[in-house]
Amino acid sequence: MGFFPFTYNPDHSVIVNANTEDYLKENKQVAETIETWAWIYHGLHDAIPTTMENLWSGHQFPFRESWEELQISYTLCHFGLYKQAMCSLRSVLELGLLSVYYNINDLGHETVKKWLASRDSTDANTPYFSSVWKILISHPNVEKFQDIIDIKKRVMNLSYLHNYIHTKGQKFSNQLGLLKSNSQTFEIKGFENWLAGFKEIVLLIVTLHILKYPTSMIDYDYSLKFGIDVPSFPHMRQSNLWRLKENFPPDFIMALQKISDNDDNVKDFKNWIDNHEDMSEEDLEKQIVDMDRREIVRQGFESYLRNQFALYRADTFEALIPSVQERVKKLEFWAKENNHYEDKFPDLNRSER
Template sequence: MKYPPFIYEPDKSIGALAATESFFEECPDKKELITDLGWAYHSIGKTVPQTMENFWSGHFFPYMESWDELQVSFNLMMFGFYKQSFMSLRSALEVGMLSVYYNINDDGHNAVQNWYRSKDTWEANTPRSDKIWKILRSNENIASFDKEFDLKKQFDELGFLHNYVHTKGYKYSNYIGLISSNWQTFEEKGMIRWVNVYERVILLLLTLHLLKYPIGMIEFDWSSKVGIDNPFPVLNTFQVERIKKILPERHIAALEVIAKNDPETQALFTHISDLPDMTEDECEEQIFKLDQMSIEHGPGFIQWKQQELDRMEQHYPESRDVVLKRMKRLEAWATENDMMHPIEERSLHKDKRD
């Protein structure tokens, strides 16, 4: 395919990607940092409560949009589009803060509506940062933490990101202040700069979410109470460990104190911990029903079985007897209910029969 007289062409992006990946092979610590930060922010979304009242209301949209922007930013960086990657980091920061802003009083399903529906009114405009911080600081946890660690200053120091949006001169142009080719290329300085800002953005957003939802700092075996079908906005132990791995130690200590003293956090923790322990049979039945759903709405039993066998051998071979026994039950169910093949084949066969 012939293109207009463009210099920024897709083929050059492939070259930038290859050079970026080569850098990560030589510097795996950078790749590990990006991965750890990404997993930590992915985990924190679980602390935003999902209830019958707010489900599909849009209250979770700001967090999801911020997560999308972080991924887009990473992709742009990998292909050498550094200016645009910083622009996406700015969007991730701003919309990620809205996740806490709109849910600050636990009525995000109502508060978010005008903005979420993009109404053509001033109330629907994305709020300015001074208004956002005024609302954020109305939360006692955020206010006290901000007083000690100056979160607002951390946010203000990221203010330079808007310069990429408005192209404030050569430094914030597509050249990002470097003497380089006039097309997308791998630039180590640009990539290192991106990793630094990516880290600062995620740490700030993580901290704000944990201050609003301190239950995210509590390590507890929730599965012993609710099995694998956990309806509560809590994190598994490995997810808490991910977050603690990247947060400064002083921040961790302060957040743990806040979690111990936060009335709502302690009330929820007490409620869950006072529940009776799940029996092995109850846990097994949960897993069985979840597997049924996976088979019915996906690959069908035959493909599902092979996927599960591969996963079992790789991750938990010690559970072989239990898994094989469950598979035997599932095979009988799938045979009886015509769930052996993928949903597309089943739908096609059904249409032909009809």
């Protein structure tokens, strides 16, 4: 390779990455905060329903892209590219808003088409926030929440992220308004700025999705009815809902719960769930075995076994709980009989060890 006159380079990123790791190890509460809020955002996958009508339509694309952009933003932050991480956060916000905007009337499979296809026309452009808000506030639950908490103002307060995109002076430059070298360096201020924006965006986008899909506020263990194969109706996994309730501001939780409890669709949904037959232990075990067999076919039994150790935090086979031991033994016999025992991606899995 040639000698490039670059001061921002991969070697510096590696150093900053190590510094960031040290910072997170020394400040475990910060690391736990990022983990918790990331899981809350990830949980929106369950809130956006998939039906036969919208299957493969791309109606979930804005949220999926938003989730990927969030991961990229964190990665950029980890490597000391704070300005770029903040620019990426802006994309998280815009895409998260579009996820609700396009699906507000349950017609996302239709309304998203032109934008999704990146057509070269005005009506296919990403809409401005003013247009997005007119659609969002038309939903009765968003209107009710807005009467209690000014969520519009909080979204607009995030407009400072534009300043990173357009580099509004030194404060919003790669220097972050600090006296620092002209390369990537670990900066607590840069990391804290990112964390504040990250949490606020997760709070607002998750809130708007819940207002659109208020059944997400139902605190229920759906595995009792459906095992590990919960249908794609709008909901939030119980563990994720608990995270949300423990970390969102109390006024947000109170407003969301009140709106959800008074929603007619939520009442009908609760009645349907209550009257749905519980799943038997035999049917649940069959579900798990069927899913595990699919994993073994894709990856091989050796890879599957490592995943089981990680899932149950066990170092050895004997450390697995008895019921899992029994299942694994049966699946090992099945894998050998059907030529699915060996790891099918040895090079990839070796690099992950």
